[in-house]
Amino acid sequence: MAQSQVGLIGLGTMGAALALNIAEKGFPIAVWNRTTSVTHRFHRDAGALSAQITPADTLEQLVAAIAAPRVVILMVPAGQAVDDQLAALAPLLDAGDLVIDAGNADFHDTDRRSAAGLSFGFLGMGVSGGEEGARHGPSIMAGGSEADWQRIEPLLSAIAARAEDGSPCAARMGESGAGHFVKMVHNGIEYADMQMIAEIYGLMRDGMGLPAAAISQVFAGWNDGPLQSYLVEISARVAEAADPVTGQPILDVILDRAGQKGTGRWTVIEAQHLSAPVPVIDAAVMARNVSARLGEREAGEDRFGAAPGPVRLDHATLEAALIAGKILCYAQGFAMIAAASEGFGWALPLPRIAQVWRAGCIIRSAMLNDMATALDQHADRNLVLAPHFADLLDRTVPALRQVVTAGLAAGNPLPALANGLIWFDMMRTARGTANMIQAQRDFFGAHGFQRLDGLDRPHGPWSSAG
Incomplete structure (x- = not known):
């Protein structure tokens, strides 16, 4: 007998948390994982919520346990696993059923799947907030038809995070891959925000000689002001934490090699296709790539000496610099979303995107209200x-200019903050230097140019110049 209102496939960290969230909000749910023991262990460990959860041993059992028209949420790894799961579900689902890919999919894949003529409805959905967000209220960015969104919106709004005004942080972004695109840019901004915080941390540690405990207090103080955000909050907590093995600050025993799952890289690549500059995000991705080259960095220090030197900066100046960097980073991210809205014909709702990011997601911050x-x-x-x-x-x-100037002069690497400042200076320069580039292009390739005086002379006098 069909009892559940929704099904979920994939009980990894995020899938299990999301399933518990759905059950807790009063929606009976059927779950399936390809490893049967994982399914039953999850059900056993659900405690009081187990009455809301139906464990299934097979896909057929899962589908049979969901009331028609069915809704099935996929929480499986992005890529081929999603295609395989859709193929396995196809003979079991009806035309009125709906499958939601809630993983970190490449939006191009979501576009492809949406256009593939599936025999059931399909939504691509970005979910942000990590395990804690999935369990207690994530930020949700969906892409698909309006009809499919309206059908599932009550459930998604119920499980989503709530902003201070009580509104749910869940919205439809547009057709097909729009939701996963917005989630991708969110993650790109996340990379950049984290990198700028790390650069400020580096200035305090290496340039000002502050211990981790003092750095924690600085971040905690900033979190009471304009920089109030999840990332600044956890930076304070990370800096104050002690290693249970050595008793040292945990930051002092962590290898400085940052991992990545690819969404920041996707953001930078897509920005190039859209001609939408996101240099702060670009710098953050570059910095993670450089961090992975530990052996080369060690060889570089042996040959050229340690880079970071002392700087004379105060906490207020650092705070102001981080505020400026954050504004510039988010401005680039929203400009990229606007370019995609026009380029892909999605009509992406920029104000609503800022609202959806106000709670639940990793980049949530007080500044998003004003944005x-x-x-x-x-x-x-x-x-x-x-x-x-x-x-x-x-x-x-x-302050940003002072921090970048002092930091770079002393050899402190500040790629994201510096790139933000460079972009700002270019954006406030009405007449830059691209006239030289265009003249060069015309000289060697006859590409032409526009004149300031409007005369119809599209090429230069290069032959007479020799």
């Missing part, structure tokens, strides 16, 4: 030109 307001007032205006953020940049960019 949502600015985008609602003028969605096609770059955030740096919104009055509130333009005024903030007036006050904080001098």
Whole structure:
């Protein structure tokens, strides 16, 4: 007998947390994992929620346990595993059923699957917030038809995080791969935000000689101001934590080699295709790649000497620099989303995206409230030109310039902060130096150029110049 309102496939860390969230919100759920023992262990460990959960030993049992028209959520690894699961479900589902891919899929794959003529409905859904978010309220970014979204919206809104005003952090972003695209950019911003925090941490550790405990206090203080955010909050907690083995600060025993799952790289690659510059995200991806080259970095230090030197900076200046960097990073991310909205015909709801990111997700921060307001007032205006953020940049960019100048002069690597400042300076320069590049292109390739005086002379006098 069909009892469950929804099914879920894949009981890894995120899948198990999301299933418990769904059950806790009052939606009976059937679950299946390809390893049967995992399914039954999950059901046993669910405690009081086990009454809301139906464990299935086979896909056929899972489908039979869900009330028609069925909804099945996939929480399996991105890529071929999703295609395999869709193929396995095809003979078991009806035309009115709906499958939701809630993994970290490449949005191009989601577009392809949406256009493949599946015999059932299909939604691509980005879920952010890690295990804690999945369990107690993530940020949800869906892509697919309006009809499919309306059908599943009550459940998704129920399990989503809530912003301070009580609104659910769940929304439909547009057709097909739009949800996974927005999640991808979210993750790119996440890379950049983390990198800028790490660079400020490095200045305090190497440039100012502060111990981890003192750095923790600085971050904790900043989290009570404009920088209030999940990432600054956990940075304070990470810096104060002690290693249970050695008793040293945990940061002092962690190898400085950062992992990555690819979404930041996808963001940078797609930004190039869209001609949407995201140099802060680009720098963050580059920095992770360099961090992996530990042997080469050790050889570089042996040959050239240790890079970081002392700097004379105060905490207020560092805070202001991080505020400026954060604004510039998010401005680039939203500009990329706007470019995709136009390029892919998605009509992506920029103000709603900022609202959805206010809670549940990794980049949640108080600043997103003002970003949502600015985008609602003028969605096609770059955030740096919104009055509130333009005024903030007036006050904080001098600090960013001071931090980048002092840090680089002393050999402290600051790729994300420096790239943000460079982008800002280019964005406020009405006449830059690309006229030289265009002249060069015309000289060797007859590519032509536009003239300031409007005369119809598209090529230069290069032959007479020899």
